[in-house]
Amino acid sequence: MLLALHKSAVVENPPKIVITGSKSESNRLLLLQALYPEIKIENISNSDDSKVMQAALKSTSNHIDISHAGTAMRFLTAFFATQEEREITITGSARMKERPIQVLVDALNTLGADISYLETEGCPPLKINGKLLSNNKVSLKANVSSQYISALLLIAPKLKNGLELTLEGEITSVPYINMTLDLLNQIGVETHFENNKIKISPLESLSPDQTPLTVESDWSSASYFYSIVALSAVGTEITLSSYRQNSLQGDIVLSDIYTDFGVETKFDNNSITLLKKEEYQLKPIDCDLKNAPDIAQTIAVTCFGLGISCHLTGLHTLKIKETDRLVALKTELEKLGAKVSITENSLSLEAHQLFGSASQGQRSQGLGEIIATYHDHRMAMAFAPLGLKINLRIEDAMVVSKSYPSFWEDLEKVGFKITK
Secondary structure, eight states, X not given: OOEEEEOOOOOSSOOOEEOOBOHHHHHHHHHHHHHOTTOOEESOOOSHHHHHHHHHHHOOOSEEEOTTOHHHHXXXXXXXXXXXXXXXXXXXXTTGGGSOOHHHHHHHHHTTOXXXXXXXXXXXXXXXXXXXXXXXXXXXXXXXXHHHHHHHHHHGGGSTTOEEEEEESSOSOHHHHHHHHHHHHHTTOOEEEETTEEEEOOOOOOOSSOOOEEXXXXXXXXXXHHHHHHTSOTTOEEEEESOOTTOSOGGGGHHHHGGGGTEEEEXXXXXXXXEEOSSOOOOOEEEEOTTOGGGHHHHHHHHHHHTOOEEEEOOGGGGGSSSOHHHHHHHHHHHTTOOEEEXXXXXXXXXXXXXXXXXXXXXXXXXXXXXXXXXXXXXXXXHGGGGGTSOEEETTGGGGGGTOXXXXXXXXXXXXXXXX
């Protein structure tokens, strides 16, 4: 579906936006719940990815198709490797069949798993013969996707001797690893993380009277409202629920980064209010996002909308996401007149004065450029705030359901004019 965003402004006193639970937390807890049925989960994500995860964990089929759900592919590969006497084929979309998984498969096979490739070596689809994993020591490179690491950590307490995991080199996305460890701690698993070594103690079962675990709302989803407030007039306010100041999610770093764009975050009663301040000074942005790569697209588009330059680093994992996000960002920003350069792990955007120029004035008269989304939910949502500056159209707009199904409805609530 192609959606047209007509140049808009945020309405005065918009309603509170209720954002679904974190996809990252939800998917971890769903896997733990499959291992420990005593776990109860509240405010679970309504994202496509979490629905895929739930369906696969409940399925009795020997053929699992997770479509575009990368987290599900990694977590389920580890889960099914431990399910004795189950033989599973796990596959996904054409893009999923291009996304590497060998680091995780090698680690699981080292622990005693029986996993093989059905098509391209190192990529899905996979054949998994579930069995008891007898080994408990494994090493892997630390600069890979943290989801490989989390997948191993999540199954670790069900291994007979737990797990001793050695990470080689500089670790990527530490907050996501810490999130996994914190959730394990919450259900009673003993963990130890020091000097690139993680130890997980075995835990056979949980007590039946477990306190429900409440999933915090998704900070990645909040990023688009930070961008909206940054691109809005002084005094603009938007309130989001449900968020905690002591969040497990690495993307809470937004609340610090966006102060440079004039956005203040107020925490109150399990909600946050974003306020565009009067006194702030725009300056070039230089950010290392290795611990929060999912907000790179949002920040780059915010900088473009404000006309300021940015240099974003730590982005090496973006090349293996739903699309090569660095190439996609460069391509779509350049459609709008931006000057962008990328490397294997960075993106640089030049400052500009396009908004208010004759060419941008013409963009506001027509329907606007079509932004391709490349089957990537974050491309659609990251570019949407530019609807405060210009007319534009978003291709395959419903791709947002992967993480935030009510995104377009919530934008309309705050004042965006959107038509099909």
